[in-house]
Amino acid sequence: MQLLCVSGLIAQNPIIQTHYSPxxxxxxxxxxVYLYTGDDIPGFDFYYMTKWRVHSSSDMVNWTDHGSPISLESFSWARDRAWASQCIERNGKFYWYICAQTVQNNMAIGVAVSDKPTGPFIDALGKPLIITGSWSNIDPTVYIDDDGQAYLYWGNGSSYYVKLNKDMISYSGDIVEVAQTVETFGGVRRPKNSGAQSAGQVTPNKDMYVEGPWFYKRNGKYYLMYAGMSKSVESLSYSMSDNPTGPWKYKGKIMTDQPTNSFTNHGGIIDFKGKSYLFYHTGLLPGGGSYGRSTAIEEFKYNPDGTIPAILMTKAGIKPVGTLDPYIRVEAETFAWSEKCSIDQSAAMGVFITKIRTGGYVKVCEVEFGNTGPKKFSAAIAAGLDGGVLEVHVDSLKGSKLTSIEIPRTGGWDKWKQISATVDATVTGRHDIYFLFKGQNITAGRELYNFDYWKFER
Incomplete structure (x- = not known):
């Protein structure tokens, strides 16, 4: 049996299913593309996070989980609330700006540094970079302009910026507050009991700045996207300027009145391989909501004048912009979709798939087998008990089976063994593949095995 090339299928939103990724x-x-997110902890009625996470992708559909390289414990001054962050590279080092509640019971912005985009990161200062005794010091966004000047914007309720020094861990000059005007952000907050609408509600004007800024430059124009307000939930809105510090001119809403199942929205925009993408979050994973939010992506095209069109959320997501090579080691935690499994990490093994249950699977998109198909398949597995099976299918869960491995005990859940099997079908061209998890004569809820990496051989 020979399996021919199937045209590329599209990814699905949200792009990460093993944990929440706000x-x-x-x-x-x-x-x-390196994606830095928070980590909502389910089961609470507030924004409860204690760490930050990193994923990466070269094709925009298969995302590799790099685990959590920093947490509240990484900052001696942090006590609670590991909220929004952003990372940027300068001169071969990576600066990750985070916000957290301090031991003095206010919010502050700190910065961690690493030689690699995935870490390890360390607190660069041992103290906050921005601390003013205010709860508005959240949601930092950073950009380095063409002349080398870096800017840090942030703020909840009000918007602020500073000019960062070249070391990226200090700043010069004063903290500047951006004027909250109708011209700048489409509207202004109204104080409580002012006879106008309550604070936190949309004004009679078009919009208003709430939080979550995203600052960048494209084709000589500066953009400041932020969480605005639409009815009783947040929208994604934006302003533009000819200068990095304004004056800003309100341009409208990018994403509004969408069924995100989340009060908040928080976005980022990039260009990658000739395409433009909006990253945002929803509460649409099982068990999700305003306090369990997950990253989604939509592709869009700028208008000829550089403005951003209205963007609708989709379940289908975006198309791939690359392929995956199955003949090199591929981390098992690289996939486009997953069910009935989770992610863990250890100092010895790094990140791997765990909590695998019968009927679970991971889907890997756009696997390019070439003109000559594989003859052998190998996987790194750890199992404290036997009874697990790993099957590899093509194009769907019920698609043709390429190979199957019966998993023996390896000596423990942290004792890894490379297990190999022959490939039973000739597969060429480009396909989606599914790693299907099964159990043999065991209860449905039992964990089967841990899965670290895989590889095909010709």
């Missing part, structure tokens, strides 16, 4: 902040570096 406040997406994408960064393009050397042909790869």
């Amino acid at each position: 406040d997406p902040a994408p960064m393009v570096y050397k042909g790869t």
Whole structure:
């Protein structure tokens, strides 16, 4: 049996299913998109986060989970609320700006630094970079202009910026507050009991700045996207300027009145491989909502004058912009969709798939087998018990089976063994593949095995 090329299928939103991933902040570096997010902890009625996470992709559909390289414990001054963040590269180092509640019981902005986009990161200062005793010091966004000057914007309720020094961990001059006007952000907040609408509600004007800024430059124009207000939930809105510090002119809403199942929205915009993408979050994963939010992506095209069109959320998501090579080691935590499994990490093994249950699977898109198909398949597995099976199918869960491995005990859940099997069908061209998890004569709820990486051989 020979399996021929199937045209590329599209990804699905949200792009990460093994955990919640709010406040997406994408960064393009050397042909790869690195995605920095928060980590909502389910089961609470507030924004409860204690760490930040990193994913990466070179094709925009298969995302590799790099785990959590920093957490509240990484900052001696942090006590609670690991909220929104953004990372940027300068001169071969990576600066990750985060916000957290301090031991003095206010919010502050800190910065961690690393030699790699995935870490390890360390607190660059041992103290906050921005601390004013205010709860508005949240949601930092950073950009380095063409002349080398870096800017840090942030703010909840009000918007602020500073000019960062070249070391990226200090700033010069004063903290500047951006004027809250109708011209700047489409509207202004009304104080409570003012006879106007309550604070936090949309004004009689078009919009208003709430939080979550995203600052960048494109084709000589500066953009400041932010969470605005639409009816009783947040929209994604934006302003533009000819200068990095304004004056800003309100341009409208990018995403509004969409069924996100989340009060908040928080976005990031990048260009990658000739296409433009909006990253945002929804509460649409099972068990999700305003306190369990997940990253989604939509492709869009700028208008001829540089303005951004209205963007609708989709379940289908975006098309791939690359392929995956199955003949090199591929981390098991690289996939486009998953069910009935989770992610864990250890100092010895890094990140791997765990909590695998019968009927679970991961889908990997756009796998390019070439003109000569594989003959052998290998996978790195750890299992404290036997009874697990790993099957590899083509194009769907019920598609032709390429190979199957019966998983033995390996000596423990942290004792890894590379297990190989022959490939039973000739597969060429480009396909989606599915790693299907099964159990043999065991209860449905039992964990089967841990899965670290895989590889095909010709």
